[in-house]
Amino acid sequence: MPVFSGTDLTCLRGDRLVFTGLDFRVESGGALLLLGPNGSGKSSLLRVMAGLLRPFRGRLAWDDAASEDDDQHGGRIHYVGHLDAVKPVLTALENLSFWASLGGAADPAGAAMAALERLGVPHIAGVPGRYLSAGQKRRLTLARVLAAPAPLWLLDEPTVALDRAAVRLLEGILAEHRAGGGMVALSTHADIALPGAAELHLDHFAPATGDDVDLDSDANGDGEAAA
Numbered sequence: 001m002p003v004f005s006g007t008d009l010t011c012l013r014g015d016r017l018v019f020t021g022l023d024f025r026v027e028s029g030g031a032l033l034l035l036g037p038n039g040s041g042k043s044s045l046l047r048v049m050a051g052l053l054r055p056f057r058g059r060l061a062w063d064d065a066a067s068e069d070d071d072q073h074g075g076r077i078h079y080v081g082h083l084d085a086v087k088p089v090l091t092a093l094e095n096l097s098f099w100a101s102l103g104g105a106a107d108p109a110g111a112a113m114a115a116l117e118r119l120g121v122p123h124i125a126g127v128p129g130r131y132l133s134a135g136q137k138r139r140l141t142l143a144r145v146l147a148a149p150a151p152l153w154l155l156d157e158p159t160v161a162l163d164r165a166a167v168r169l170l171e172g173i174l175a176e177h178r179a180g181g182g183m184v185a186l187s188t189h190a191d192i193a194l195p196g197a198a199e200l201h202l203d204h205f206a207p208a209t210g211d212d213v214d215l216d217s218d219a220n221g222d223g224e225a226a227a
Ligand SMILES: Nc1ncnc2c1ncn2[C@@H]1O[C@H](COP(=O)(O)OP(=O)(O)OP(=O)(O)O)[C@@H](O)[C@H]1O
Pocket: 013, 014, 016, 018, 036, 037, 038, 039, 040, 041, 042, 043, 044, 045, 202
């Protein structure tokens, strides 16, 4: 039963301390709800969890083994950020098949079609990305998590642009993933049912006014990879 955890994490963006002394733990079947006002660091924490942003200090671990610099970490996660990475000239199905094949799906086109059906948008399969509505693009982007397996889903404001029916579908998909032993961490400003999720309020980890960091101390650096 995998456990993903972070201990005493400090995040620096530019020359600004975003959060400090932050701990989290998600177990198989568990969920973490990231809450807090604009700019409190929810997206930054998700990027840290995804290995796209190095914590200034602190440790991330998968089953007690450090996950930073672990080549296998990328294969364990689906990270869905703010941006819909939809190629405008490819159809929805081609876009998703590409992601499914990158994620190691045995039958990328079959997995992609099944994921579109689960997200309630099989009719967009043949539509080029540039003709999709904002909500259709969002459903397509979220379908990536179903098109190839990964135990840890990191979702940054996944409900943006979704209608009510799509939010209900997403809730069901998240519940199924967790019932199968998967883990979820998601940020949101909207209501989304995530039963039993642990709440992490990012504003509780804001540095006190006047807190400063010694950039020459034991920092890990602030290497930020492209998403
Ligand atoms: N690439 C960057 N370079 C420098 N600072 C950044 C960068 N990205 C974000 N920040 C800063 O980091 C802080 C946290 O931003 P972040 O996007 O993590 O917050 P958030 O809680 O997700 O906000 P929101 O609710 O508005 O999406 C903000 O002060 C923001 O200006």
